[in-house]
Amino acid sequence: MSGTRKSDTLSLMEHIDTFPTAAVAVVGDIILDEYVWGEVSRISPEAPVPVVDVKNQTIMLGGAANVVNNMVSFGARPILCGVVGEDEEGRAVLERLEQLGITTEGIVLERGRVTTKKTRIVAQNQQVVRYDREVRSRIGEASRLAILKAVKKRLSDLDAIVVSDYGKGVVTPDLMAELISLTRGKKIPIAVDPKPPNFPFYKGVSVITPNHYEAAAFCGFSITDEEGLVRAGKKMLCDLRCSAVLVTQGREGMTLFEKKGRVTHVPTVAKKVFDVTGAGDTAIAVFGLGLARGLDLRSAAIISNFAAGIVVGEVGTTTVKSDELKKAIAASLLEL
Template sequence: MPFASVACARLLIVGDVMLDRYWFGEVARISPEAPVPVVKVSRSEERPGGAANVARNVAALGARVSLLSVVGDDEAGRQLQRLLEASAIDVSLHVDAAISTTVKLRVIGRQQQLLRIDFETWPSHEVLRAKLVEFESRLADCDAVILSDYGKGGLAHIAEMIRMARAAGKKVLVDPKGDDFSKYAGATIVTPNRAELREVVGRWQDDDGLARKAEALRSELGLEALLVTRSEEGMSLFHAAGAVHEPAVAREVFDVSGAGDTVIATLAVMLAGGAGWADAVHAANVAAGVVVGKLGTAVVGRDELDAALK
C-alpha cells in the first residue's frame, strides 16, 4: 500500500451524519409487562456515524479529511462536533435549528443488539443551499470527493455536487441509498451492497447475470466503475477493463454496521493516493474483513490495515 502518497491524499466528504449511541447492559430476566428482555444498562458509548464514520475511517488511514454536513441545534449535534474534532477531522457542520440531529440508539445485551431506535428529521432547503455553496468553494483543496447518502435528506443537491466535482477534475465516490440511482449519474464510482443493487436492477441467477446487470447500470449512469459489496461472497468491481472479484476475508463476523463506510473510505484513500482499481479494491476488501470483527461503527487504522495486507 503506497502509504507515503496516502498521507498526502486529501478527501472531502459530504453526506448524512448521525450520532451512534450504544447502551450496554446485562439481561437477566424477561419483563412481566411484555415478552421482552429487561436490560439493566451499565455503560454507554457515543460514536460518529454515517458520513461522520466515513470521515473517521479516512482519518484513521492517515489521509487529510474535511467533512461537510448538517446537524440540529442540539446536544447530539454539539457532541458530534466534539467527537469529530478529537479525530483530527476538519469539520463544517451547518446548524439547522428546525431539525434534530439524527441519532441511532442501539441497546446491546449479551454482546448482541436487542433494539435500535432512530431519531431523525430532514434538513431545510436554505441550509442545504448554503452547504452547496461551501462545497463548491472546498473542491479546489481536495483530490477526491465521497458522497455518503444515508437517505436522510442531506444530499438533496447530489446531482449538482457530482457535476461540480467532475468539472473540477475530482474523483467522485458515492455510497448510494434507495431505488433511484439516476441522481448518481456521472460519478466515478458507486458502491452499492448486494441488496441495494437488487432494488435497482432486480434479481440475478448467477455471476454472469450479475455482471450483465452491473455493466448495463454502469453504462447507463456513465460511471467509470461500479463496486458491489456481496457480504460472504466478497466484492466485485465492474469497470471498462473488465471485472475484479475479491473473495471475502474469512474471519469471525461480529458486526457489519458501518462496514460500507470502511469500504468507501479505504477505496477513496487508495485512489486519491494514486493506486489502481485492483489494489484499491483489494485494500478495501481487507479493511472490511478487519472492521466486521469489531462491535458497532468502528475504524481500521493505518498500521492495522498494513498488517492485514501483509
Template sequence: MKRTAVESFLSGLPSIRALVVGDLMLDEYLWGNADRISPEAPVQVVDVKRHDLRLGGAGNVINNLLRLGCQVDVASVLGEDEDGKLLRRRLQELQVGIDGVQQVPGRTTSRKTRVLASNQQMLRIDRESCEAILGMQEDALVAYIRRQMNHVDVVLLSDYLKGVLTPLVLREIIDAGRQAGIPVVVDPKGSDYSKYKGATLLTPNRKEAQLASQIEITDDATLRVAGRKLCRELDLDVLVLTRSEEGMSLFKRNGTEVDLPTEAREVYDVSGAGDTVLCLFGVGLAGGLSLEDTAYLANVAAGVVVGKVGTSTVSPHEILEVVEGQHLDTDRKIKSRCLISAEMQQARERGRTIVFTNGCFDLLHVGHVKYLQKARRLGDLLVLGLNSDTSIRRLKGAKRPFIDQEERAHILAALDCVDYVVIFDEDTPLELIREVRPHILVKGGDYQPDQVVGKEIVESYGGHVELITFVDGKSTTNIVEKILQAYQE
C-alpha cells in the same frame, strides 16, 4: 500488489485531504444484563452497565479516514439541538474541518440508540429528521463544497436518506467534481440511483444493486447483467459491486470486468465494512493507485473490519500485516525509502546497533556474501542500500545491470545476514544514509576512510566507519570474463 508498493501508498495517506458529505448521526450503545421481566408489562428489563456514544452514518466514514491518517473536512446539516452541538464538538476534537456543517433550528440531529444484553441487540430507538433540507441550506452546502474542490483530493458521499444529499446537492457535487477532476465516490442508498449519475464510482452491495437495477440477482449471470446495466445507465467510471463472502466485482466504463475473491477471515460483524470499502476506494483513487490495486486493498481492509465486533475501522498497520502474511520473507525485508526512517527509529529506541552498507550487487558471488556476513556481525541489524537499475547505468554504462533491481533485491533479502534492502536512485547513498542514521557505516577495503560517502554524517552523531576487505579474485567482472571466455571457446 507488491508489499513495497503497499507501504509506499500507506505512508502517503497523511497527505490526502478528503471531503465527506452526507448524513451525520450519533450511534448510542447501552450495554447491560437482562435477567428479569418487568412487572409493568411482559417485557425484559435491561440493567444498563455501560454506555457508549460514537460517530455514526457519515461519521463512521470520517473515523475510517482518520484512522488511515488522512486529513478530513465534512459538509452536512444538523439540528440546532444538544446532539448537534455535541456532534460538532466531537468532530472538532478529532481535528476535522467543520466549516461546512450547518445547524438548523427545528431539525433533529440523528441519534440511534441500541440496547444490548448478552451480546444481543434487543431494541433500537431512532430520533431524527428525515425531510429534505431546504433550498437555502442546499445553496449554502453547495457553495461550500464548490469552494473546497480546490483544496481536496477526493469527495466521499455517504447517503443514509436523511435529507442532506438531495438530488440538487448530488448533481452539483458530481458536476463540480467532474469539472475539477476530483473523484466523487458514493455509498448509495434507495432504489433510485439516477441521482448519482455521472459519479466516479459507486459501491452498492448485491441487495442494493438488485433494487436499483430492478433485476433479480439469483446467480453470477444475473449479477453481471445488473452490474453492467448500472454502470452504463449511470455513466460511471466504475461500479464496485460487493458480494459479501464472494468478494467484489468491478464493472468499468470500457466494459472490462474484474472479480476479486474475499480475503478469508472469520466474520464477527459486517457493520461498517461498507464504509471501509468506500474509504479505501476513495483514497486509492486520490493516491493514484490503479483500480485493481485499490480493490485489492479495499478487500484486505474489509476483511480486517469484519473480524471485529461493532462498527470498526482499520489502520495502515493492520492492512500491512495482512499483506505481509501473503508474501514471502524476502518481500518483508525489502523496504521503501519512505518507511525505512521510521523502522530505524524504532530499532534505535530498542537499543539495536544499525549497520549500513551499499552497492550494486550485480551477479551475486561469494565475495559479496562474505562481505555482508562480516558487516552483519558488527551490529544487530544490517541495512543494505541497493543501487537502482538507472543509477547503475549511469555508473557502469548502458549494458549494466545484468540482473534488474527487483531480482537483485529479492536475492539479497534471501540472505540471513541482510535484515533490510532499500533501493535508491541517486549516484551515492548519501540521502539514504541520512534517513537510516546507522551507527556503523561499512565499505570495502579498497576505499580510504575519507573516501566513504556519508562518513561525516555518521561521525557527526557518534557513529563510525568500518572497512572490510573483499575476498581476493572474486568480482562480477571476473565472472563475466569467465563466461565470455567459456562461450567464445
C-alpha cells in the same frame, strides 16, 4: 489476489503511506450511533418485555461521520459536509469531530431538524431493541447551499469527493448535480456509497459502491448468480454513466465493473468474521482515499477489500489502522 503481481502489492503498501496527505470531502448523512449497555434478569410485570438494568452508555460516529472516522484512522484529515440539528446529539457529533482533530466547517446546523440517532439497547451481548430518531425529509435549500459553499472553498486542493448516502435527506438531485458540475473538467473523482431509491441522482459520478441488495433493488431483479451480477453491473454502468461500479458482496468480497468492460472479482480476505457493522463505511473510506492518492480503480478496490476484511474480524471496532492494513497485505504477499 490471483493475477496480482508482487510489485503491484508492494505499490499498494507504498500508497497507504501517502493517505495522510489525501484531501477528501465526505458529503452525506451524519448519524450518531448510541449504545446502551445493560443486563436483563427479569421480565417486566407491566408487559412481556425484558427489563434492562443500564450499566453504561456510549456513542460513536455513524454514517458519513464514520466514513470520516475511518479516513482519520489512516492519518487523513477529510472535511465532513452534512447536517445536524440544534440538539444535544448535534453537539456530540461536533465534539467528536473536534476530538478527531478535523474541521467542522462543513457541518450545517439546520434549525428544526433533529440529528439522526440510532440507539441500540444491548444486554448480555445481544441487541434487545434499536430505536431511531430521525427525519428523512430533504434538507432545506440554505443547508444545501452551505454544503456546496464548504466544498467549493476547498475545491482547489481537493483530491476526491466521497458521498455517503444513508437516505436521510442530505443527498438530493440538486446537490449531486451541483457536485458533479463543480468537479467537471477537474481530476476530482466522486465516489458514492448509494442508497436506493436515490440511484438516479448519481448519474454522471465516477463510481458507485452498492452492496448486492442495493444493486438488485435498483436493477429490479435479484442477483443470485454470477450471470445476474454481471447483468446488474452492466446495467448500472450504462444507466448511470459511471466510470465504474463496485458491487460489495459481504462474504463474497466485491466485484468491480469498469466502463471499458473489464470485470474484476476481489474475494474477501477475512479469516474470521465477528461484526460486519460498518464494513461498508470502511470500504468506501479506503476506496476514496485510494482514488484520492491516485490509485487506479482496481487497486483502490483491492485495498478497500483488505480493510473491510480486517474490520469484520473485530468486535466493536469500526476502523482500521495503516499498520494493520499493511500487515494484512504483507501476509497475502507471502501466500502469492
